[in-house]
Amino acid sequence: MKILVSQLPKNKWWGHGTPSYKNNPAMKEGLIPDQELVEIEMYLISKLFNRLPFEFTEINFPKYLDRQNKVERKHDFVFVRDLFISDQKSKIIISSFSEKERQIESDIMQEMLESMNYNTLRIPEKNNANTEGGEFYYCKGSNLLFSGCCRNNKTGAEWIAQEFDVKDLLVLQSDIFHLDTFFTPVINISDHVVAVITCLDLMSVNSQIELKSFSIKHDFEIINIDHSDSIGNENELGDFSVNCEPLPGYLIGPARFRSSRVNTALKKLKVKHITIPTTQFRISGGGVHCLTNELY
Numbered sequence: 001m002k003i004l005v006s007q008l009p010k011n012k013w014w015g016h017g018t019p020s021y022k023n024n025p026a027m028k029e030g031l032i033p034d035q036e037l038v039e040i041e042m043y044l045i046s047k048l049f050n051r052l053p054f055e056f057t058e059i060n061f062p063k064y065l066d067r068q069n070k071v072e073r074k075h076d077f078v079f080v081r082d083l084f085i086s087d088q089k090s091k092i093i094i095s096s097f098s099e100k101e102r103q104i105e106s107d108i109m110q111e112m113l114e115s116m117n118y119n120t121l122r123i124p125e126k127n128n129a130n131t132e133g134g135e136f137y138y139c140k141g142s143n144l145l146f147s148g149c150c151r152n153n154k155t156g157a158e159w160i161a162q163e164f165d166v167k168d169l170l171v172l173q174s175d176i177f178h179l180d181t182f183f184t185p186v187i188n189i190s191d192h193v194v195a196v197i198t199c200l201d202l203m204s205v206n207s208q209i210e211l212k213s214f215s216i217k218h219d220f221e222i223i224n225i226d227h228s229d230s231i232g233n234e235n236e237l238g239d240f241s242v243n244c245e246p247l248p249g250y251l252i253g254p255a256r257f258r259s260s261r262v263n264t265a266l267k268k269l270k271v272k273h274i275t276i277p278t279t280q281f282r283i284s285g286g287g288v289h290c291l292t293n294e295l296y
Contacts (some may be wrong), residue, residue: 003056003293005292007177011075018032023151027285065104133178134179147172173206197229198219202230233250243290244288254282257273
């Protein structure tokens with residue numbers, strides 16, 4: 001497995017201020033990230049993933065998206081997670097955004113991946129399917145697919161599940177834009193899902209019930225966290241601790257969990273929790289999972 005990360009744009013990342021997208025309470029229009037911290041945090045991500053026992057690939061930020069004109073800039077490409085969904089074996093499915101402003105990012109990513117000799121797929125437009133990479137966690141070893149259902153729709157989630165030939169699919173309903181802002185699986189060294197960490201309050205009651213049944217069926221633990229370890233609330237932005245890249249034996253995230261229960265559980269499960277600060281990326285609603293994606 002390869003881990004993919006984008007380099008930063010040449011122009012300051014949202015140097016004219018961030019835009020604001022629907023269902024993303026983290027984004028406050030006009031906020032300007034601290035560019036020195038942006039560069040330091042991306043450097044730390046690169047250094048860490050180069051030291052882990054996985055292949056690491058960095059791609060250039062597309063010049064076309066890095067315009068001088070602030071209206072034309074599309075700097076969210078750094079969140080490469082959103083742009084495609086990979087089965088880490090042979091299939092890469094290009095996202096079909098419900099946030100139409102961002103579709104061009106996936107279109108360009110498709111061209112870049114194909115130039116790297118990867119085969120890509122698109123969901124036929126007639127399906128009326130929405131799929132955004134940040135709404136998915138595909139767990140290859142257990143062959144399970146977790147999907148959000150805010151920016152995704154059920155049609156899109158089921159299409160991905162069918163293409164990946166998954167053993168089971170769980171769709172979780174929430175008003176929060178991406179699943180990875182309030183949910184992460186935990187994967188042991190044998191590449192199996194042994195737990196999920198999530199803020200249950202941020203999903204529907206029916207989804208909480210379905211998650212519990214799913215956890216019993218597939219024998220994993222549910223670890224509940226507060227809003228502060230997730231996206232936060234309308235009064236205070238959370239730490240995004242849950243926005244993790246889960247890898248066999250590792251959980252790579254942007255902050256320590258405030259919940260002592262999480263830390264105790266990870267030690268028991270023998271999963272190493274490593275943190276890299278992504279303070280400037282969280283003001284766009286992102287963290288480590290958003291900044292990374294898997295190739296094969």
